[in-house]
Amino acid sequence: MTEGDSPAAGPAKLNTSVAHNARVWNYWIGGKDNYEVDQRVGEHVAGMFPVIRAVARADREFLARAVRFLAAERGIRQFLDIGTGLPTVENTHEIAQRIAPESRIVYVDNDPIVLVHARSLLTSSPEGVTDYVDADVHDPDGIMERAAETLDLTRPVALMMLGILNFVMDTAEARDIVHRLMAALPSGSHLVLTHPTYDADVGGEGNVAAMEFWNANATPPITARSRAEIAGFLDGLELVEPGLVPCSQWRGGAASAAVPQYGAVAVKP
Numbered sequence: 001m002t003e004g005d006s007p008a009a010g011p012a013k014l015n016t017s018v019a020h021n022a023r024v025w026n027y028w029i030g031g032k033d034n035y036e037v038d039q040r041v042g043e044h045v046a047g048m049f050p051v052i053r054a055v056a057r058a059d060r061e062f063l064a065r066a067v068r069f070l071a072a073e074r075g076i077r078q079f080l081d082i083g084t085g086l087p088t089v090e091n092t093h094e095i096a097q098r099i100a101p102e103s104r105i106v107y108v109d110n111d112p113i114v115l116v117h118a119r120s121l122l123t124s125s126p127e128g129v130t131d132y133v134d135a136d137v138h139d140p141d142g143i144m145e146r147a148a149e150t151l152d153l154t155r156p157v158a159l160m161m162l163g164i165l166n167f168v169m170d171t172a173e174a175r176d177i178v179h180r181l182m183a184a185l186p187s188g189s190h191l192v193l194t195h196p197t198y199d200a201d202v203g204g205e206g207n208v209a210a211m212e213f214w215n216a217n218a219t220p221p222i223t224a225r226s227r228a229e230i231a232g233f234l235d236g237l238e239l240v241e242p243g244l245v246p247c248s249q250w251r252g253g254a255a256s257a258a259v260p261q262y263g264a265v266a267v268k269p
Contacts, residue, residue, distance in 0.1 A: 019218035021167070022111050026086045028056040033086050033117065041218050049210035051203055051259060058248035058259045059194050063162055064090050065251050066192045066265050069240075070158045071099040074267075076190060078157045080147050082108040082137055082181075083164030086117055092160060093130045101127040106147045108133045137164055138173075140180040156188035163261075166196050167220050171229055178233045187268055191237055194247045194263040198224040202246050204260030230262050237266035 019041035023034040027042045034042075046052050070076040077100055081092045084107040093105040105128070107118055115134055124130035131150040135143045144153070151157055159181055168174035182191060196211075198204040207224045215221045231244055242249070247263025248256045 020111065020113075021218065021220060021222070022085045022109070022114050024218065025056055025163075026088065028053050029060055029088060031086065031088055033113070041214070044217075045210050045214060048213060049206040051206070052210065054248075054257075055196070055259045055261045058246075058252075059163055059261055059263075060088070060090070061252070062194060062247035062250055062263045063092065063160070063192075064095055066160075066263075067092055067095040067158075068099065069251065069265065070190055070192070071096045071103065074190065076156055076158045077103045078151045078155060079103065079105045079160060080108065080143075080151065080157050081105065081160040081162075082143065083161065083167070084109050084114065084118065085163075086114055093124060093128070097125040097128050101125040104129040104131075104151055106131045106133055106150050108135050108137075108143055108147070110134055110136045137168060137177060140177050140184075144181065144184045153184060154186055156190070157185050158190045158192060159185065161191065161193040162263075163194050163196070165193065165233065166222050166224065169221060169223050171225065171232070175232050175235075179236075182237070182268055185268060189268045190240075191234065191266050191268070192264075193230075193233060194261055195230045195233075196222075196224040197227060197230065197260050197262055199227055199260065202258045202260045202262075207260055224260075227262060230264075234264060234266045237268055240265040240267060 016035045019038045023038040024042040027034040027038050079092050079096055096103040118132040129150055133146040135146060165174045196207055198207045211222050244262055244264040246258040247261050248259045250263045
């Protein structure tokens with residue numbers, strides 16, 4: 001898919017009358033797979049919280065750095081990317097398979113427009129595999145059952161959860177989802193996550209009003225969390241340096257400005 005592609009017609013349940021996160025996010029990073037309602041809500045949120053565009057870019061750049069690190073330095077050859085969103089450029093499989101063409105990637109999402117794009121456009125290298133699972137993050141057991149059709153769950157897997165746990169409104173449930181997913185993976189597997197915050201020291205106080213507007217005008221509902229709450233998702237894992245930091249600053253260079261979106265990579269002992 002190129003940035004100039006138009007939104008594809010999805011299944012009948014596709015609702016283009018209400019702004020949706022995958023499409024608004026696509027709009028913020030300069031994509032074309034969005035509708036007028038997504039642009040309108042995206043512009044309003046950006047007016048309330050101007051740093052959101054920088055957050056969207058930083059999140060995408062973090063994904064690229066994390067996948068390169070895992071493929072090149074940790075030898076990871078399997079990736080389970082939950083909440084992948086709309087394909088753009090430099091998707092997980094493209095980065096991983098550029099380093100190791102035999103890499104196997106499973107994307108997971110449950111949005112119909114993502115489903116349409118992913119199944120037609122996320123193609124694999126001949127040596128590797130790219131698959132798509134239509135499933136909900138609230139069903140971790142179902143995700144792992146489907147992922148096992150493509151991935152060898154006796155070998156290390158990188159579990160990618162970028163900007164997805166913020167759609168699980170209950171923190172205890174979100175923590176349980178992560179722990180159940182990681183419990184199904186072997187030692188040497190990695191968790192890669194990003195999550196928005198309202199922590200003032202990284203500029204997150206504006207997230208409160210922006211998310212209130214979002215929850216009243218778009219779908220699905222979203223929440224921010226404190227650094228301490230986000231750290232709870234990493235319990236039992238060993239953080240990779242530099243730890244849980246603004247995602248723009250995770251191996252992003254000394255000059256990288258903080259954004260109100262934490263990122264981390266951690267390994268299962």
